[in-house]
Amino acid sequence: MDADKIVINKLKEHSRLSADDVAEIRGFAFAPRELTDQEDLIRQGDEPDKSVVVMSGWVARYHLLPGGGRQYLSFHMAGDWPDAQALFLDRMDHAVCAIGPALVAGVAHKELTRAISRRPMLGFAIWRETLIDASIFREAITNNSARAKPARMAHLFCELFYRARALGHVDGDELLLPVSLVQLGETLGMAIATVNRTLVELRASRAVDFRSGTLSVHNWQRLCAIGEFDPGYLHLKRQPR
Known part of the structure; x- marks a missing residue:
């Protein structure tokens, strides 16, 4: 599946996109990147300039602990857009790495920002995607602490x-x-x-x-x-x- 179709399908899981919104996404210039097992896509403390979708394989979010250990936060597979929230963060408070070989495709934040200014409802859909991420994190906190x-x-x-x-x-x-x-x-x-x-x-x-x-x-x-x-x-x- 192409990267633009992944983003369209992902946002349509929870939001309504107009024909113009879809056309805007189809115009994004995605850049592919291959990752090896455990290779970091983003490091904790980075200042990201792009967001990525997963084309094949798996990636994971994690916190790097002071002693070098990791707390994995979530796992993402082909068809996921795990990195939409990077658009709204100046500095990353977590890292993202490959779990096994993976292929991702990134789109520049400048391009996303311009698209949102032209298509506000697309911006709401991307924002909702980040809110669902937060919902998953809340469930993970409950899961690890109360079950x-x-x-x-x-x-x-x-x-x-x-x-x-x-x-x-x-x-x-x-x-x-x-x-x-x-x-x-x-x-x-x-x-x-x-x-x-x-x-x-x-x-x-x-x-x-x-x-x-x-x-x-x-x-x-x-x-x-x-x-x-x-x-x-x-x-x-x-x-x-």
Whole structure:
């Protein structure tokens, strides 16, 4: 899928775009960039001049901790626009890196700003995209601080599977998810031993399995119940099949 189509589809998930808005997006000059595994797209403290969409592979937002560790904040797959908020920030308070090889395409902030001045409703749609990001972050805070460990992991699996299904990345009951167990722990605030114990518990439920970068959902309703998952916070108008 072309980068302009990704942006159009992403904004149409939650906003109405006019024909002129769509034409404006189709005129954006996207620049592709290939990323290797763990390569930073944006570093904490950078002053970004472009925003990117994911063309293939996965990228992740993270906070770099003083001791060199990471707190992963969110994961983004092909078809996502994880970086719209960079348009409104002078200095990045987090980093974005590739999880496995990835291809992204960037559009200059100057170009986006000019488009918003010409098409105010497009600006509202981009703003809404950043507000949905904030909704996802709020849910992640609740997930990591208020849920038991099995529910915490199940909720993350539910979110990624639900979003991937909406974007057409799920094959049957399987999703290729190139996240290591260490990264899973850094996302959920768990030591590696706790990650392994929690995975064993979830496997015993026969709702889900995660091995070697493949997430297999065997019983979606049971997994949602374990993870206390309600997708309303994702604000998707089009429900995944």
